[in-house]
Amino acid sequence: xxxxxxxxxxxxxxxxxxxxxxxxxxxxxxxxxxxxxxxxxxxxxxxxxxxxxxxxxxxxxxxxxxxxxxxxxxxxxxxxxxxxxxxxxxxxxxxxxxxxxxxxxxxxxxxxxxxxxxxxxxxxxxxxxxxxxxxxxxxxxxxxxxxxxxxxxxxxxxxxxxxxxxxxxxxxxxxxxxxxxxxxxxxxxxxxxxxxxxxxxxxxxxxxxxxxxxxxxxxxxxxxxxxxxxxxxxxxxxxxxxxxxxxxxxxxxxxxxxxxxxxxxxxxxxxxxxxxxxxxxxxxxxxxxxxxxxxxxxxxxxxxxxxxxxxxxxxxxxxxxxxxxxxxxxxxxxxxxxxxxxxxxxxxxxxxxxxxxxxxxxxxxxxxxxxxxxxxxxxxxxxxxxxxxxxxxxxxx
Numbered sequence: 001x002x003x004x005x006x007x008x009x010x011x012x013x014x015x016x017x018x019x020x021x022x023x024x025x026x027x028x029x030x031x032x033x034x035x036x037x038x039x040x041x042x043x044x045x046x047x048x049x050x051x052x053x054x055x056x057x058x059x060x061x062x063x064x065x066x067x068x069x070x071x072x073x074x075x076x077x078x079x080x081x082x083x084x085x086x087x088x089x090x091x092x093x094x095x096x097x098x099x100x101x102x103x104x105x106x107x108x109x110x111x112x113x114x115x116x117x118x119x120x121x122x123x124x125x126x127x128x129x130x131x132x133x134x135x136x137x138x139x140x141x142x143x144x145x146x147x148x149x150x151x152x153x154x155x156x157x158x159x160x161x162x163x164x165x166x167x168x169x170x171x172x173x174x175x176x177x178x179x180x181x182x183x184x185x186x187x188x189x190x191x192x193x194x195x196x197x198x199x200x201x202x203x204x205x206x207x208x209x210x211x212x213x214x215x216x217x218x219x220x221x222x223x224x225x226x227x228x229x230x231x232x233x234x235x236x237x238x239x240x241x242x243x244x245x246x247x248x249x250x251x252x253x254x255x256x257x258x259x260x261x262x263x264x265x266x267x268x269x270x271x272x273x274x275x276x277x278x279x280x281x282x283x284x285x286x287x288x289x290x291x292x293x294x295x296x297x298x299x300x301x302x303x304x305x306x307x308x309x310x311x312x313x314x315x316x317x318x319x320x321x322x323x324x325x326x327x328x329x330x331x332x333x334x335x336x337x338x339x340x341x342x343x344x345x346x347x348x349x350x351x352x353x354x355x356x357x358x359x360x361x362x363x364x365x366x367x368x369x370x371x372x373x374x375x376x377x378x379x380x381x382x383x384x385x386x387x388x389x390x391x392x393x394x395x396x397x
Contacts, residue, residue: 001128004183008123009135011181015077016116017139018170019084024147025163026050029155036159039097049101051350056108058343065114065336069329073119073185077112077178081171084110088168092161103164110171111343114336121323121331122186131261133320140315145249149242200334205325208379209318210341212277215376216314217345219280219369222353223307226362227287227300234295244301252308260313270383273317276310277377283307284370291362 001009026033030050034040068076084107091103117136124132154163200206231241263272286303290296319338326334356364 001124001131005124005128005132007181008120008183009132011177011183012116012120013135013139015081015174015177015182016113016136017143018167018174019110019113019116020140020143021147021167021170024144025151025154025167026160027147027151029151029163030160033155033160034097034100037094037097037100042097045097045101049097049104051347052101052105053108054343054347054350056105057111057113058340058347060109060111061114061340061343062333062336064111065118065332065334065339067332068115068118068336069332073115073122073332074178074182076115077119078175080110080112080115081175081178082110084112085168085171085175086110088164088171091164092168094161100160107167108343111339113342114332114339117319117339118323118332118335119182119185121319121335123183126324129320129323131316133316133318133323136315136319142249142253145242145246149246152239199330200326200337203325205383206322206334206337208383209322209325210338211379212314212376213318213338214341214345214348215372216280216311216318217342218349218352219284219345219373220311221346221349222356222365222369223287225350225353225357226365227304230287230290230295230300230362231297234297234300236297244297244304248301248304249308252305253312256309256312256316260316269317272313273383274377274380276313276317277373277380279310280307280314281370281373281377283310284366284373288363288366288370291366 027050030046034046034049039045064076064080087103087106087108087110089103090106091100094100094103117133120132120136121129151163154166158165228241231244236244260272263269283303283306286306287300290299290303319335322334322338323331353365356368
């Protein structure tokens with residue numbers, strides 16, 4: 001990567017990561033800490049408060065993406081971070097759980113992921129774009145791991161209010177980073193034709209990728225409705241689960257970085273992409289098989305490692321492929337739709353996954369997740385993925 005590409009990668013990955021803090025950091029401690037608020041004994045309101053972040057984010061992702069095509073990426077990112085910071089402050093001073101819900105909704109309304117991803121695509125060459133998107137995916141994975149370790153400590157120090165206040169301050173620092181650290185936007189976005197959602201929704205290849213984003217992130221969230229209990233049954237107390245999550249997440253990313261990018265250089269992107277979808281499906285089968293057998297921390301750790309290896313590969317491939325396939329003038333809209341499906345996946349993974357767990361237990365949960373991944377594999381199989389070098393050559397022609 002060039003110096004400008006590295007600067008764009010690390011600055012935008014940091015902004016993307018702090019947005020994910022708003023989603024992840026409260027998850028491990030919310031159910032317990034919510035009891036300190038009026039209304040905190042209402043399980044439905046607790047679930048709504050957790051899920052509403054993903055719902056408002058999903059409803060506004062493509063709006064931010066379209067706006068970034070018309071108004072520019074940076075102004076839209078700054079506006080979204082201001083909305084996010086406002087929601088954090090509302091949640092910080094909330095007198096009841098209902099007001100925490102309002103704050104969480106405003107946090108989700110600062111849906112800058114599409115604009116951030118589009119700006120990174122604008123500022124990187126096609127030949128390094130998959131690697132760039134992998135860094136964004138890594139920022140999400142590492143943020144999730146960090147949340148599992150840090151959230152209980154922050155909750156003990158300042159409760160939910162302390163966590164929300166910290167995320168608000170980080171959002172304001174993110175605005176500073178956008179203005180002074182992120183490289184300037186490419187000139188090509190000035191006075192260019194703007195694209196629309198209908199245009200990108202008519203492209204079958206993008207529809208396949210959007211379905212994949214929905215399923216991948218829905219399955220990722222739904223798994224956590226059953227995996228923690230399985231680890232406890234295997235003899236690992238909940239307070240020690242980070243000892244599995246942290247090495248699994250970091251190790252899977254390191255191994256992915258050492259293997260996938262070599263496959264990409266050799267033109268095996270399609271094989272790595274389809275293999276990762278199949279691997280994620282097989283992990284669901286492995287977790288399903290574990291239900292009837294004596295749970296082992298080592299076996300569960302191995303399955304989680306394999307899942308997150310495949311997840312990291314797909315997290316790098318999907319947005320990179322969307323940015324390649326979308327017309328330049330509609331790139332923000334295309335990535336906005338992609339991020340909308342990603343957010344809906346998070347929301348549906350929690351809401352529908354909880355319903356499936358109540359109806360059929362972990363058997364039904366892992367079977368359903370495996371079936372959804374298998375359908376994605378069938379839909380993705382006909383896709384043709386040209387090597388990045390070939391695409392770069394075509395773009396210069």
